[in-house]
Each structure stands twice: as C-alpha cells, then as structure tokens.
Amino acid sequence: MLLDGPFATDLQSRSLWGPTPARKPFMLDTMNRTEVIQSLLSRRRDPTYLEIGVEMGLVLLALRAGRKIAVDPEFKIPWRDRFLAYFRHRSNRSISYFAETSDDFFANHASALSDGIDVAFVDGLHTHEQAHRDVVNCLKYLKPSGVIVMHDCLPPHAAAALAGPSLRAVEALEAPGWTGEWTGDVYKSVMQLRAERSDLNVFVLDCDYGIGIVEWGQPETTLEMNLADISALSFEEFSKHQQEYLNLKPAECFSSWLNSRSVAAAD
Ligand SMILES: C[S@@+](CC[C@H](N)C(=O)[O-])C[C@H]1O[C@@H](n2cnc3c(N)ncnc32)[C@H](O)[C@@H]1O
Numbered sequence: 001m002l003l004d005g006p007f008a009t010d011l012q013s014r015s016l017w018g019p020t021p022a023r024k025p026f027m028l029d030t031m032n033r034t035e036v037i038q039s040l041l042s043r044r045r046d047p048t049y050l051e052i053g054v055e056m057g058l059v060l061l062a063l064r065a066g067r068k069i070a071v072d073p074e075f076k077i078p079w080r081d082r083f084l085a086y087f088r089h090r091s092n093r094s095i096s097y098f099a100e101t102s103d104d105f106f107a108n109h110a111s112a113l114s115d116g117i118d119v120a121f122v123d124g125l126h127t128h129e130q131a132h133r134d135v136v137n138c139l140k141y142l143k144p145s146g147v148i149v150m151h152d153c154l155p156p157h158a159a160a161a162l163a164g165p166s167l168r169a170v171e172a173l174e175a176p177g178w179t180g181e182w183t184g185d186v187y188k189s190v191m192q193l194r195a196e197r198s199d200l201n202v203f204v205l206d207c208d209y210g211i212g213i214v215e216w217g218q219p220e221t222t223l224e225m226n227l228a229d230i231s232a233l234s235f236e237e238f239s240k241h242q243q244e245y246l247n248l249k250p251a252e253c254f255s256s257w258l259n260s261r262s263v264a265a266a267d
Contacts (some may be wrong), residue, residue, distance in 0.1 A: 001078035002019060011030075011209070011263075014174055015217070021259060022256075026107070029207040029208055029251065030207070030251065031205070031207045031208065031251045032207065032208040033059060033121070033123075033151055033208050033211055034058075034059050034062050034063065035122055035150060036205070036208075036211050036213075037049075037059065037063060037119060037149055038062075038063055038064065038119075039258055040119045040147050040149070040258070041063060041064065041065050041119055042064070043175050043258070044066075044118050044119075045066070046066030046067070047065050047066050047067075047118035047119060048065070048066060048067045048069070048070070048113075048115055048117055048118050048119075049063060049065040049066075049067065049068050049117075049118065049119050049121070050069045050113065050117050050119075050120040050121070050138065050141075051067065051068070051069070051070050051071065051120075051121045051123070052071045052072075052102045052105075052120070052121065052122050052123060052134050052138075053071075053072055053077050053102075053121075053122070053123035053124030053151075054070045054071070054072040054075055054077070054123075054125040055074075055075075055077075056077055056078065056081070057070075057075075057077035057082070057085070059121065059123075060077075060095070061077070061081060061082070061085035061088070061092060061198075063090050063091075064091060065091050065118075065119075066091065066092050066118075066127065067091065067094070067096075068092075068094075068095045068096070069095075069098070069112055069113070070095055070096065070097050070098065071100065071101075071105045071124070072098075072099065072152070073097045073099060073100055074099075074100045075097065075099060076144060077132070090223075094098030096112055096131075098112070101124075101125075102125075102130070102133075102134050102137070103130075103133065104123050106131065106137040106140075108234055110137075110140075110141070112140040114141075115146065116141055116142070116143040116146065117138060117141045117142050117143060118143055118146050118147075119146065119148075119149065119250065120138040120142065120146070120147075120148045120149070121148075121149045121150075121151070122134045122135055122138065122148060122151070122212075123150070123151040123152070124149045125166070125184075126152055126164075126167075126183060126184030126185075126186050127163060127164075127184050127185060127186070127199050128163065128184075128185045128186065128188035128189050128192070128230075128231070131150065131184075131186045131189035132188075132189035132192050132193070135148055135150065135189065135193065135214060137153065139200075139214075142216070144216060145215075145216075145261070146215075147214065147215050147260070148212075148213075148214040148215075148216075149211060149212065149213060149229065150186065150189070150190065150211070150213075150214065151181035151208070151209060151210075151211065151212075152170045152182075152184065152186045152203050152209045152210060153186055153187050153190050153204045153209070153211065153212040153245075153246060154183070154187065154204060154206065154209055154210025154242065154246065154248070155183040155184075155187060155208030155209075155210075155235070156179075156181060156183070156209065157179070157181075158177060158235045158236070158239075159175045159178040159179065159181075160178065160179065160181040160182055160183050160185060161185060161187070161235045161238075162175060162182070162184070162185075163184060163185045165183065169180050170182055170184070178205065181209070183209055183210070186210075186212075187210070187238060187242075187245070187246060188230050188231065188233065190204060190212050190245075191223055191225065191230045191233075191245050191246070192227060192230055194219065194221075194222060194223040194245075194247060195222070195223040195224070195225045195226065195227070195230060196225060196227070197219070198218075198219065198222070199216060199217075199218075200214055200215070200216060200217070200219060200245060201214075201215050201216075201217045201218065201219050201220055202214050202219065203220065203246070203247040203248070203249050203264055204215050204246040204247060204248050204249070205249055205250075205251050205253065205254055206248055206249065206250055206251055207251035210246070210248075211245075213257075220247060221247055223225070223244075223245060
C-alpha cells in the first residue's frame with residue numbers, strides 16, 4: 001500500500017534505504033524513559049506531569065508525581081493495572097484522563113494545564129509534524145525550569161523509521177526489515193527544533209529508542225538546515241549524521257546534565 005501526501009516520498013523510496021547501522025538492542029539499555037522522567041519529577045515539589053500517548057499506561061502508572069494528566073484517543077490500560085496502581089501511589093487516584101487527540105486536547109482542554117507543566121512526555125503519534133506540534137503546544141505551558149521528554153527519537157533501523165499516518169498503516173506496508181518497532185520520523189521533529197529554536201536546548205540520549213530532552217535556554221549547538229531539507233531527508237542520510245543532527249549523547253550523560261540544572265524557586 002502506498003500513501004498519498006507528505007508520507008509518499010519516504011514510502012516510495014524504500015529501495016533507497018541504506019544499511020542498518022549496527023546497534024545493541026534497546027532492551028539491553030541500562031536506562032529507560034520511566035527512569036529519566038522519574039528522576040526529573042523527583043527533584044520537584046508536587047510536580048505536574050503531562051503524558052501525550054499513554055497506551056497501556058506502563059509509564060504513566062509507574063511514575064510518582066503531584067498531579068498526572070493523560071491524553072490518548074485510545075487508552076488501552078487494563079482495568080486490573082488501573083486498580084493496582086490506585087494503591088501504589090497517591091497520584092494514581094486522581095489522574096485526569098482525556099480520551100482525545102493531543103490537538104483536540106490543546107484546543108479544548110488546555111485549561112487543565114493552567115498551573116504550568118513541570119515535565120511533559122511526548123509519545124503520541126509518531127510523525128515529524130505531530131511530534132513537533134505536540135512539543136510546541138507543551139512549550140506554551142512549560143514552566144521556566146520544566147522539561148519536555150520525547151520518545152522514539154532514534155530509529156533502530158530503516159523500517160522502524162518509516163513515515164506514515166498510523167502504526168497500522170505502516171504495518172500494512174509489510175516493509176522489508178520490519179520488526180514491529182515503530183519510531184516513525186520523530187527524529188525530524190528533534191532536528192526541526194534544533195534548526196529553528198534559539199530559545200531551546202535540545203539533545204537526545206542514546207537509550208530506549210532515543211530519549212529527547214527539551215529545556216528552555218541557549219542551545220548547546222544548533223543545526224544549519226531548513227525545514228524543506230529536514231522534511232526531505234532520507235533515513236540513509238540521517239543515519240550517517242545522526243550524532244550531529246540529534247545532538248546525540250551517551251545515556252551516561254543524563255546524570256551530569258541533571259545535576260547541573262537548578263530548579264528555580266520561582267517555578
Ligand atoms: C507508543 S504508544 C505510547 C506508549 C506509552 N507512552 C509508554 O511509554 O508506555 C503511542 C500512543 O499514542 C496514541 N496516539 C496516537 N495518535 C495520537 C494523537 N494524535 N494524540 C495523542 N495520542 C495519540 C496511541 O493511541 C498510542 O496509545
């Protein structure tokens with residue numbers, strides 16, 4: 001199946017995919033998204049946490065936060081898990097669930113964020129445009145020392161990086177090398193932020209399919225590329241330069257970065 005519109009180019013150029021870069025499986029990583037997010041939350045008093053894209057609630061229900069806000073048009077949290085989580089931590093008793101797309105949430109229910117976001121986790125629809133829009137919308141409510149965490153910024157191979165309007169549509173392509181892992185082209189949204197925003201520091205940790213970190217402040221480095229070039233970039237070209245394009249860092253850098261940040265009392 002081939003798709004029309006913005007996804008067509010990527011899908012139709014399947015024969016141009018480059019060799020898959022060698023990489024150990026992400027499940028062997030020592031750090032994962034839950035640990036990164038919890039480390040950020042634990043440094044703050046009664047933090048507000050927003051998760052976009054929740055699915056079974058593996059991350060949402062494991063975290064301790066002051067307040068949790070969850071957005072997903074199709075929650076798949078088993079009732080048993082919801083029930084057990086209720087007893088695990090106080091903040092699981094008052095989660096605000098919004099069963100809608102992130103765009104609808106920001107259009108209609110953003111008042112839920114009026115106290116500001118301490119930590120947001122962007123893990124909804126895995127497309128360049130949607131991930132970028134989710135980050136930009138979160139920034140409107142992000143506290144001065146708040147952090148946005150993005151998932152799936154580092155595709156493990158070309159098939160996982162396929163662009164498409166949904167997991168089902170990409171799965172239906174039966175692409176060579178498909179393993180069921182789908183990061184989509186979220187990496188392009190990281191690149192766009194690095195190319196366009198002089199008020200944000202953005203980098204990606206090399207673990208758990210690439211954990212993107214977005215914070216207010218002067219960028220450590222910027223990317224000299226325009227949006228048209230980023231949109232048209234092939235996976236093959238991306239994988240040759242991923243270190244530079246994503247400001248990719250070893251997972252071990254996370255703790256020194258975390259220790260270097262101060263949470264402003266004014267937040
Ligand atoms: C990869 S899963 C999230 C996994 C979860 N964050 C975790 O780490 O366990 C992606 C989720 O995004 C949801 N989703 C898809 N489109 C969305 C949209 N436009 N807005 C918000 N969520 C969306 C899907 O329903 C799916 O449950």
